[in-house]
Amino acid sequence: MAELRVALCQINSVVGDIDANTKRILSALAAAEQAGCHAAVFPELAVTGYPPEDLVLKRRFVQDSRDAVEHIAARSGSCAAVVGFVDGADGCQNAAGVAANGRLEGVYHKRELPNYGVFDERRYFLPGTGDPVLHDVAGVVVGVSICEDAWVSGGPMSLMAAAGAEVIFNLNASPYHVGKLDQRVGVLRQRVSETGCAVAYANLVGGQDELVFDGTSLMLDAGGRIIAQAPPFREHLLIAEVEVADRPELSPPPAIPQEINQVDPGLDELHEQYEALVLATRDYVHKNGFTDVGIGVSGGIDSSLVAAIATDALGADHVHGVLMPSRYSSDHSVADAEALCRNLGIDHRVIPVEPGHQAFLNMLAPSFDGLDPDLAEENVQSRIRGTLLMALSNKFGWLILTTGNKSESAVGYSTLYGDTAGAYAVIKDLWKLQVYAFARYRNQRAGRDLIPENVLVKPPSAELRPDQRDDQSLPPYEVLDPLLEAYVEGDLTLADLCGQGYDPELVSRITGLVDRAEYKRRQNPPGVRITAKAFGRDRRLPITNRYRGGD
Structure with missing residues (x-):
């Protein structure tokens, strides 16, 4: 031959x-x-x-x-x-x-x-x-x-x-x-x-x-x-x-x-997916003419993983962490964020949002007079952070990476013009449980707690009100993620999900959140796709839409 x-x-x-x-x-x-x-x-x-x-x-x-x-x-x-x-x-x-x-x-x-x-x-x-x-x-x-x-x-x-x-x-x-x-x-x-x-x-x-x-x-x-x-x-x-x-x-x-x-x-599956995230981040930054990125580092699991991926993609000298604590931020959140930055070797700065937060509350006080504090006041903090990050981007030429995951994006657990402000959403196609899995994988690969252990074990929280936790607004991610995956990636209807044994009340509430958040997702930055159906090019549903698919 x-x-x-x-x-x-x-x-x-x-x-x-x-x-x-x-x-x-x-x-x-x-x-x-x-x-x-x-x-x-x-x-x-x-x-x-x-x-x-x-x-x-x-x-x-x-x-x-x-x-x-x-x-x-x-x-x-x-x-x-x-x-x-x-x-x-x-x-x-x-x-x-x-x-x-x-x-x-x-x-x-x-x-x-x-x-x-x-x-x-x-x-x-x-x-x-x-x-x-x-x-x-x-x-x-x-x-x-x-x-x-x-x-x-x-x-x-x-x-x-x-x-x-x-x-x-x-x-x-x-x-x-x-x-x-x-x-x-x-x-x-x-x-x-x-x-x-x-x-x-x-x-x-x-x-x-x-x-x-x-x-x-x-x-x-x-x-x-x-x-x-x-x-x-x-x-x-x-x-x-x-x-x-x-x-x-x-x-x-x-x-x-x-x-x-x-x-x-x-490569094994986690390594393969992680390398996809790293390559996509590097190319988005470099192909769009940037060298450096800025990340709002909160001490939470999502921003910690994004910072690790960005460091692997670009090198520590090109990644900049920004800590923006508010009156509701816990001491451990600041300490965990600082420890993460030290472990990764990236620089960081601390810009408390309290002066701006109080100024906004004072400005809004006449309009909000007589009304109980609620989501409106909470989201002011997130939007101040988005404004600060974009100001740093303008001044120093950083491309801002957002830190929202697929679970949060699915149910609209984010703030428009706040934590969604930025240019690239690194983990937008990772369910919350996957975020934890990747963080543990990265630590295992490093042979040490690159992402601090406390970040991995503490309850996730947006810290926009006293003692806030994600599970006060959402079911545990062990319950939420499989339901979301079936609805978003599997294209199942309410009737389908109930037929699989999910609680009808839970199904109605969560799918309603997903459907109502479509307008938010349309305004989110692009991010890397690693599943067969990501939000964006894969899943194109009308914003104005009353179909529910129930009995």
Whole structure:
């Protein structure tokens, strides 16, 4: 059997930065050529970044994308470059260009356009049509497909195999969520079984707004066995050799003194998710032109975890903690927040909110005269904190990270223009119980109490009134989180939940809170998605909505 040597170029593109993406592609292509590869396969829309969204409505953007591919083609050599870009030759299309020996030899247009979950490709692209176009790569008949093409049984890959393809290249921008790798491998093995072709799967890596791409590029042989796998959550050039039927025109690749067909062992689930949070945070900060972040550190579990993730993402010198105690803050909250900052090695400052709090109460006193104190007075404190953080952001150029979790966001346990004020919500897709699990995981990984033990064991509280605790307003998170997960991620109705044994009164109250908080979530900052259904791009419910789904 002869061997085809392929470089799976797992790169981190920046949406809209066509020049920088092109340079990154050319650098990887040069490395692949030097390694004696017959082909270098890049991710979906590697030239433009993914998803480009409404940028593709700009005709100049589409032309710039095509020009970049022509430039890459002109720089290509004997190693064929298979590069994703936006094409505008016949309407706007999600395309892959195949280039070698200084010219663009062909272009494939994606046929299957996903339009579910976080994907909106039918809004932007026309599907490819016509007979499959195959390419000769070092004497091997190769089909080129793009992402969703691989998820359709009897689809484009089957057509390519029927037309004579021996190996299929698949370019991807497949976003991460828990369990996604297993799904991909299962689907790819189905396509291998249907086609009898080996599959080279190149995936994008990096954070882009709410999405994070894990990479984990793969090479499967014609038996469905993973013969090479790239590490997740970092750029990597994976060189794989796959056996193909003996052909006299396939020359053996040169001997290269480096490891071929490496299979990364992967990460355990908590480590995998944590690395997704770190990468997404780093890329959001850096790709948006920031170096430093500010975090309101309260001594609670949520802000402690966010501070730890930010420190891992950016380095301690670029993370700034802000302690903003009020008249209701406990002594241990301040002490725990200070201990956390010392443990992480980040700087911190203390700005008591009491002067501003009292000033606001004095200003509001005529309007509130004769009324009992309630949520209005409580939320003033949170909004003062938001104002302080944004003032520090303006003065020092910090990007502010918010600290709300998915449980709080679900039921509206947050203050608009207060604790929701900021640019990026690091843990917005973590249920409260997951926040505790990640904090313990990070301590275990550090081999010490990086996040102080008292933060992990004390009852969670917003500390906006005397002796306040979360469980005075909400059921215990051990009860709340599974109910919310079933309603939010499982799309169950009130009747469904009651049928599963949940208390009808509890179901009515909690689902009512979720539905009424939709207007708040629409105003929250973006944050990384690590589940199959996060608030934001995945879950799009009307704000004005009276459907309850009960008997």
